[in-house]
Amino acid sequence: MAYVQEGASYGITSYQIPENKIELDTEFFKLALPQTPILNSISRGQPIQSTKIEWWDDNPTPFEFDLIAEHTANDGQLVIGTQANLVKVGNILKYKDLYFRVKGFTTAGPNSAVQVNVVSGTDVKIEAKQKVQLVSDAMPEGADWSTTGIVTAVKRFNVTQIFTDGIRFTNTEMNVAPEYNLQLVRDKIAEKLTKMRILLDRTILNGVLRDAANNTEPRMMGGILYYVKQNGILCTGNFSEANFQAFLEKLYYARQEEPITDVWMHPKLKQTYFNPLLEQKRWLNIADTRAGQMIDTYVSEWGNIRLNTASQLPVDVILAFDPNKAKLIPFRPFTMQEVPVAGDYRFFSIVGEYTMEVRDSALAGLWTVP
Numbered sequence: 278m279a280y281v282q283e284g285a286s287y288g289i290t291s292y293q294i295p296e297n298k299i300e301l302d303t304e305f306f307k308l309a310l311p312q313t314p315i316l317n318s319i320s321r322g323q324p325i326q327s328t329k330i331e332w333w334d335d336n337p338t339p340f341e342f343d344l345i346a347e348h349t350a351n352d353g354q355l356v357i358g359t360q361a362n363l364v365k366v367g368n369i370l371k372y373k374d375l376y377f378r379v380k381g382f383t384t385a386g387p388n389s390a391v392q393v394n395v396v397s398g399t400d401v402k403i404e405a406k407q408k409v410q411l412v413s414d415a416m417p418e419g420a421d422w423s424t425t426g427i428v429t430a431v432k433r434f435n436v437t438q439i440f441t442d443g444i445r446f447t448n449t450e451m452n453v454a455p456e457y458n459l460q461l462v463r464d465k466i467a468e469k470l471t472k473m474r475i476l477l478d479r480t481i482l483n484g485v486l487r488d489a490a491n492n493t494e495p496r497m498m499g500g501i502l503y504y505v506k507q508n509g510i511l512c513t514g515n516f517s518e519a520n521f522q523a524f525l526e527k528l529y530y531a532r533q534e535e536p537i538t539d540v541w542m543h544p545k546l547k548q549t550y551f552n553p554l555l556e557q558k559r560w561l562n563i564a565d566t567r568a569g570q571m572i573d574t575y576v577s578e579w580g581n582i583r584l585n586t587a588s589q590l591p592v593d594v595i596l597a598f599d600p601n602k603a604k605l606i607p608f609r610p611f612t613m614q615e616v617p618v619a620g621d622y623r624f625f626s627i628v629g630e631y632t633m634e635v636r637d638s639a640l641a642g643l644w645t646v647p
Contacts (some may be wrong), residue, residue: 301627302610305470313478314587315501315541315600322606322634328437328496329488330606330632333430334508334639337533339363341410342370345388348403354383354390355409361389362426369413374398378415431508431639436488437608437632438498440477442469444613444625451623466613469627473611479589481605481633498631501598502590504638510597512644516550521595521644525579528597528642536580537642541596544586546646551575551584597642604634 309317339360346356355370361382364370370377370393377393396415403409416423444465486499510531514520528537542551552571575582590596611629618624 299613300610301466301470301613302607302629304466305474305611305629308470308474310471310474312475312588314585315482315589316474316478316605318585318600319481319603319605319633320601322604324607324610325437325632326608328608328630328632329434330436330634331432331434332634332636334433334637335430336428337531337640338428339411340533341408341530344403344405344407344409346390347405350400350402353394354392355403356388356390357409358387358389361391363428364391364411365414365425366423367414367416367420368411369396369415370409371412372403372407372409375400375403376412377409433504433508433635433638434488435486435498435632435634436496437630438480438484438496439609439628439630440473440611441629442473442627444469444627445622446625447622449621470611473627473629477605477631481603482587482589498633499635500633501603501635501638501641502596502643504635505596505598505641505643508638509640510642512642513647514644516646518554521575522577522579524595524597524642524644525577525582528640529579532640537582537597538580538599539583539585539597540575541585541587541590541598542594543590543592544588545592546595547584547586550646593646595644595646597644599637599641602636602638602641604636606632606634608632 306321342355342357342360342364344356345358348355355377357364364379366379366381368379370379370391375398376396378396379391380394381392383390383392444462446461446465450461480498480500482500483502484498484500485503487495487497489496510527512524512527525537529535554572554575573584575584607629609628609630611627613625613627615623615625
């Protein structure tokens with residue numbers, strides 16, 4: 278509701294009425310532009326009432342452990358460091374054909390070890406940095422309770438970022454025939470929303486988190502690449518099918534055998550490495566008059582991977598990320614409102630404020646191809 282200010286020298290203008298704001302958010306999110314593939318693929322969250330959003334990422338429970346010291350035959354222990362608290366008495370650990378049952382622990386700390394008995398196989402030396410797998414749990418009847426430690430969740434946060442633009446009309450433009458005037462306004466709004474959608478898509482991918490010290494400095498929200506670089510699985514190596522499968526395998530086990538579903542890359546990288554991939558194995562229709570070829574899915578033992586392109590990505594990276602894990606969240610949805618001016622024109626401001634949630638970035642991956 279608008280309230281008239283008291284006093285003979287005061288009045289109220291249409292600029293001061295909050296209800297005169299024009300909601301643009303619905304139209305903005307109807308624009309599924311080909312230039313905004315990331316924004317098109319992620320979901321939209323409920324509005325928040327703060328300039329900062331926080332969430333908890335669960336660390337995955339490990340099912341294999343690195344030995345941080347050599348195991349010698351019959352020494353009765355496996356040194357797995359601080360992760361020893363994630364194993365309990367009765368667990369079965371496996372190295373190749375050798376099975377151990379956990380019977381106790383040494384002092385907690387970086388060199389903590391689990392005390393074990395061999396239950397199957399011949400005990401042998403196991404080099405440091407080899408992996409032992411958690412495969413089972415075996416308890417006798419009437420045993421005392423035993424429990425593992427808890428994998429601590431990690432708090433992450435992001436901040437809102439303000440996006441603004443405006444539309445300027447001369448009073449001459451606004452006083453021509455109504456049908457022309459209306460079309461002019463629609464065209465200008467569509468042009469600005471298209472530009473702002475492209476900028477928001479680029480921010481969602483490439484934004485760098487900057488939590489301003491006060492409100493005189495701009496806040497910047499972190500994007501998907503920022504969180505994956507901070508927390509995810511990072512690899513570097515020349516492109517080959519073997520290396521790509523090794524990248525997928527590493528993600529597969531880090532995600533506890535949950536396949537990755539999507540990778541993203543610059544169109545040039547896909548054109549160079551994926552479109553010609555295994556072309557000698559393809560069946561061709563010799564009557565087909567089209568030139569060129571594209572593939573959109575890579576099939577492997579580690580999952581059927583959708584190959585997505587985004588020109589906003591650097592040309593030398595492959596981003597493995599599930600778009601269902603990202604959510605764009607409004608603080609102030611896009612609105613347009615006329616503002617007072619002193620010249621022979623009318624000005625409409627457009628403003629929106631958004632942030633995003635990027636969950637499970639530790640289970641995403643980024644492969645840099647030199």
